[in-house]
Amino acid sequence: MNNPPHLLVTGSAGALGRELVPRLREAGYRVRSLDLAHPQDATGDLLTGSVTDVGLVASALDGVDAVVHLAGQSREAPWEDVLQANVQGTWTLLDGCVRAGVRKVVFASSNHAVGMVRRREEELPADEQFRPDSYYGWSKSAGESLARLFVDRAGLDVVSVRIGSCLAEPGNVRALATWMSLDDFRRLVVAAVDPEVTGWHSVWGISRNTRRWWSLEAGEAIGYHPQDDSEQFAEHVLAAADPDEVVDLVGGPFTATPLGEPN
Numbered sequence: 001m002n003n004p005p006h007l008l009v010t011g012s013a014g015a016l017g018r019e020l021v022p023r024l025r026e027a028g029y030r031v032r033s034l035d036l037a038h039p040q041d042a043t044g045d046l047l048t049g050s051v052t053d054v055g056l057v058a059s060a061l062d063g064v065d066a067v068v069h070l071a072g073q074s075r076e077a078p079w080e081d082v083l084q085a086n087v088q089g090t091w092t093l094l095d096g097c098v099r100a101g102v103r104k105v106v107f108a109s110s111n112h113a114v115g116m117v118r119r120r121e122e123e124l125p126a127d128e129q130f131r132p133d134s135y136y137g138w139s140k141s142a143g144e145s146l147a148r149l150f151v152d153r154a155g156l157d158v159v160s161v162r163i164g165s166c167l168a169e170p171g172n173v174r175a176l177a178t179w180m181s182l183d184d185f186r187r188l189v190v191a192a193v194d195p196e197v198t199g200w201h202s203v204w205g206i207s208r209n210t211r212r213w214w215s216l217e218a219g220e221a222i223g224y225h226p227q228d229d230s231e232q233f234a235e236h237v238l239a240a241a242d243p244d245e246v247v248d249l250v251g252g253p254f255t256a257t258p259l260g261e262p263n
Contacts, residue, residue, distance in 0.1 A: 005104070005193050006030040008064040010051050010093065011071030013038050016108070016166055016185065020068070023186040034060045035071065051089040057096040066104035066193045069093050076134045076254065076263045086139035087146070094150045106192045107147050107160045109202075111178060111214075112137030114162070115251020119213050124250070126162060126202045126218035133251035135260055144202070151200040159192035159222065163205035164214070170230045173241050174252045176211045181228035184208075191223040210234075214250075
């Protein structure tokens with residue numbers, strides 16, 4: 001790879017960040033990691049602190065070409081926690097990008113921004129209208145809207161990824177449709193940080209699952225061509241299926257979790 005972008009990954013010590021950072025480095029990218037804390041065995045260019053810290057974010061953005069913004073509250077939580085981490089943190093990051101001249105952001109949104117949408121006969125497009133299923137889901141819809149504002153008013157280039165179930169293996173029947181493999185997540189980020197991908201894009205973060213009901217079209221338009229399929233796990237998952245699992249709403253179990261209660 002010739003002159004790969006220098007990337008800042010926020011939330012680098014989280015469940016997704018821990019998997020993504022080494023995969024990006026193996027692919028030849030230089031990566032700076034930002035999180036509240038780092039594992040004891042973490043190496044490389046590490047910055048410690050909150051993405052809501054304006055000064056720290058400015059330092060983190062110095063000299064980078066693109067940002068993969070994973071930081072924030074990743075599940076349902078009390079309102080103030082979600083607002084601070086996911087809305088204030090995202091604003092701080094986007095505003096910092098404008099000030100630092102960093103144009104490209106990959107924003108980790110979530111399927112829960114549209115979690116109350118019911119399965120339809122046709123595949124759901126990646127720009128499906130907001131119908132959040134939780135405070136967490138609302139915060140991701142707010143982050144998408146805020147990022148779109150910075151695209152239109154400040155000239156940022158943003159790929160918003162509505163992540164499904166990004167895990168080593170799908171854990172339930174719903175995830176047979178919504179799963180994104182960790183290697184496909186890396187493929188999606190690599191496609192998204194390409195300087196040729198400009199403006200605003202919303203894509204589903206899923207693999208090429210046989211049972212998917214969310215569209216891959218928008219991802220393929222930016223060069224994301226997933227290679228994995230949850231079907232290899234289907235026999236095991238179906239054998240252990242919960243008959244009461246919510247599988248016909250995008251957000252699955254989040255659609256029934258009391259608002260503000262951790263899940």
